[in-house]
Amino acid sequence: MASCVQYRLIIRDVNTLQILQLYTCLDQIQYIEWSSDSLFILCAMYKRGIVQVWSLEQPDWHCKIDEGSAGLVASCWSPDGRHILNTTEFHLRITVWSLCTKSVSYIKYPKACQQEYVLAPPGRGVSSPSGMHVRDQPQCATYCECCTEIWSAVVGLPVPGGGLRLVQVPVLRMSGIAFTKDGRYMALAERRDCKDFISLFVCSDWQLLRHFDTETQDLFGIEWAPNGCVLAVWDTCLEYKILLYSLDGRLLSTYRAYEWSLGIKSIAWSPSSQFLAIGSYDEKVRILNHVTWKKITEFEHPATITNPKTIVYKEVEKSPSVETERLSFPRRALASSLFSAQSKYDISQVPVSLQYVKPIADRANPKIGIGMLAFSPDNCFLATKNDNIPNAVWIWDIQKLKLFVVLEQLGAIQSFQWDPLQPRLAICTGNSKVYLWSPAGCVSVQVPMEGDFQILSLCWHSSGDSVALLSKDNFCVCYLEREEVK
Numbered sequence: 001m002a003s004c005v006q007y008r009l010i011i012r013d014v015n016t017l018q019i020l021q022l023y024t025c026l027d028q029i030q031y032i033e034w035s036s037d038s039l040f041i042l043c044a045m046y047k048r049g050i051v052q053v054w055s056l057e058q059p060d061w062h063c064k065i066d067e068g069s070a071g072l073v074a075s076c077w078s079p080d081g082r083h084i085l086n087t088t089e090f091h092l093r094i095t096v097w098s099l100c101t102k103s104v105s106y107i108k109y110p111k112a113c114q115q116e117y118v119l120a121p122p123g124r125g126v127s128s129p130s131g132m133h134v135r136d137q138p139q140c141a142t143y144c145e146c147c148t149e150i151w152s153a154v155v156g157l158p159v160p161g162g163g164l165r166l167v168q169v170p171v172l173r174m175s176g177i178a179f180t181k182d183g184r185y186m187a188l189a190e191r192r193d194c195k196d197f198i199s200l201f202v203c204s205d206w207q208l209l210r211h212f213d214t215e216t217q218d219l220f221g222i223e224w225a226p227n228g229c230v231l232a233v234w235d236t237c238l239e240y241k242i243l244l245y246s247l248d249g250r251l252l253s254t255y256r257a258y259e260w261s262l263g264i265k266s267i268a269w270s271p272s273s274q275f276l277a278i279g280s281y282d283e284k285v286r287i288l289n290h291v292t293w294k295k296i297t298e299f300e301h302p303a304t305i306t307n308p309k310t311i312v313y314k315e316v317e318k319s320p321s322v323e324t325e326r327l328s329f330p331r332r333a334l335a336s337s338l339f340s341a342q343s344k345y346d347i348s349q350v351p352v353s354l355q356y357v358k359p360i361a362d363r364a365n366p367k368i369g370i371g372m373l374a375f376s377p378d379n380c381f382l383a384t385k386n387d388n389i390p391n392a393v394w395i396w397d398i399q400k401l402k403l404f405v406v407l408e409q410l411g412a413i414q415s416f417q418w419d420p421l422q423p424r425l426a427i428c429t430g431n432s433k434v435y436l437w438s439p440a441g442c443v444s445v446q447v448p449m450e451g452d453f454q455i456l457s458l459c460w461h462s463s464g465d466s467v468a469l470l471s472k473d474n475f476c477v478c479y480l481e482r483e484e485v486k
Contacts, residue, residue: 035081079183279370
């Protein structure tokens with residue numbers, strides 16, 4: 001696990017949190033990212049246009065990349081973990097630096113697809129409004145409302161195939177770059193002569209494989225299917241339009257649900273690549289199939305749940321009851337959790353009316369529509385959040401194509417993410433509790449932290465045995481016990 005405070009990079013053992021290495025960078029670190037094999041870690045200092053790379057196997061080895069007057073707005077690893085892609089200011093070019101041969105390649109005309117600044121940038125190839133996740137795992141959905149705040153700690157979990165990445169200051173997300181899951185190809189969104197293009201590169205030698213224009217007015221995001229055979233390209237939110245291209249650049253299908261209204265807000269591929277879920281501003285999720293690329297169903301998010309077969313879990317809070325003999329305790333953290341309000345879930349009888357927030361019509365980026373989407377790793381469930389109903393998580397049964405469970409929380413949903421190995425969903429709402437749901441039920445867990453620990457985002461370890469919980473100023477790791485098979 002990697003964390004940083006100002007200009008210091010700290011490497012810890014993920015199981016014991018013991019400090020293994022301590023590195024000192026040239027300036028305040030604004031972004032960190034593990035290489036795919038967890039042998040290297042890059043630290044980006046955007047204000048100075050510098051990237052420093054450190055080796056865990058050889059602590060004395062380090063690398064410094066200086067973009068000079070071109071500046072630096074984004075940096076990321078290539079899938080092989082031996083090349084670094086830096087995007088210069090004004091998106092004039094992408095510079096590909098090789099750690100093995102020390103060679104440099106340049107890619108012109110990259111497009112900044114999503115002009116929004118977030119505290120937790122997405123994984124490679126994910127360009128939905130959701131903010132943070134681990135590459136090559138099911139997409140999490142998190143969005144930090146306080147995107148103008150500055151974080152004092154940055155955390156990363158080294159995992160096979162990627163790592164958790166958080167930043168200290170708002171940065172522009174690199175949604176115009178998408179890598180296939182096997183790491184063989186990269187898709188890059190480009191803007192030339194007021195038109196959108198896609199370039200496909202071979203990651204082994206960075207040779208151009210295909211180059212084609214897209215039928216978009218203002219390309220907003222791109223994302224590969226997990227099998228690497230289909231690339232989804234969608235247009236600006238002003239127009240509902242998603243295009244599906246093959247690896248050789250052929251247009252397979254174009255889908256438009258409606259016209260003359262705000263369109264696509266988020267998308268998510270199923271792990272099997274069989275389904276593409278599209279969340280839109282009309283508060284619906286539409287599911288496309290991989291055979292005909294036609295809609296097979298759509299999920300609505302009404303403010304009132306009337307179906308008696310839908311289970312509605314409602315979080316309720318109660319004041320703690322403390323026995324007299326338990327009032328003597330040695331640790332302040334235990335005292336804080338002991339006297340904090342406890343919560344549990346009750347099953348509500350339908351019909352159930354959920355808290356509905358009417359969006360402000362005269363403001364940009366209205367809080368309306370499906371802002372979060374995430375498939376479970378077994379392809380059986382889809383978790384969604386409708387921004388109009390900020391306190392609810394909707395869990396859909398993909399096999400039966402119907403609503404399965406609704407979790408109604410006391411606070412607004414800040415983040416949720418599936419366990420990478422099983423259908424278990426972790427949720428946080430900006431308080432000191434983490435909520436876990438599985439088909440067996442759901443539970444509320446109080447985090448025994450000292451002081452006011454407000455969890456704003458979370459991320460699972462690749463083993464599913466632990467989850468990192470992050471607040472504005474602190475982080476902790478929650479370890480889950482495995483059930484022994486009798």
